[in-house]
Amino acid sequence: MTGDQISGELYVRPAGPFDLEVLAALHAICFTAPWDQTWTANSFAEVLAMPGASGIILLDKDNEPLGFAVMRSVLDETEIILLAVRPDCRGRGFGKELAQMIVERAHAEGQQAIFLEHAHPNVAAARLYQAAGFKQMGIRRNYYRNRNNEAVDAVTMRRDLAQE
Secondary structure (H helix, E strand, O other), X not given: OOOEEEEOOEEEEEOOHHHHHHHHHHHHHHOOOOOOOOOOHHHHHXXXXXXXXXXXXXXXXXXXXXXXXXXXXXXXXXXXXXXXXOHHHOOOOHHHHHHHHXXXXXXXXXXXEEEEEEEOOOHHHHHHHHHOOOEEEEEEEEEEEOOOOOEEEEEEEEEEOOOO
């Protein structure tokens, strides 16, 4: 098994340049809602090449990818760009594990806040992030475009680490 054990039979490891196809494949099966955008291996390469960007992959004991997260830290803030768990693995706390890992890492790095956004209709994401201590900051009207080119609002959220 490669990676650090985080609980039970769950492991996590950093996403690297050889994981771009894995990340794109996971994204394709995780992000299927009408408002979701397609990410290719090249999309991941571009984002992960940005200063402060990183990714993690959640694995089972057989080294099978269960989910991932991509984030970016700038100065004293972190942004969660993507966080996903395979549909067949949802409802088992894996998203919570990924979110908690990001929070712990941000704390360890001295970050003051974590930001994210999600599509307004994505109720599961809202519940996950609220349970992880994020508070809604606002709404970005017409931020996303769905597959029919219709506007979808984004919910912006923040977790203030400076007060913890």
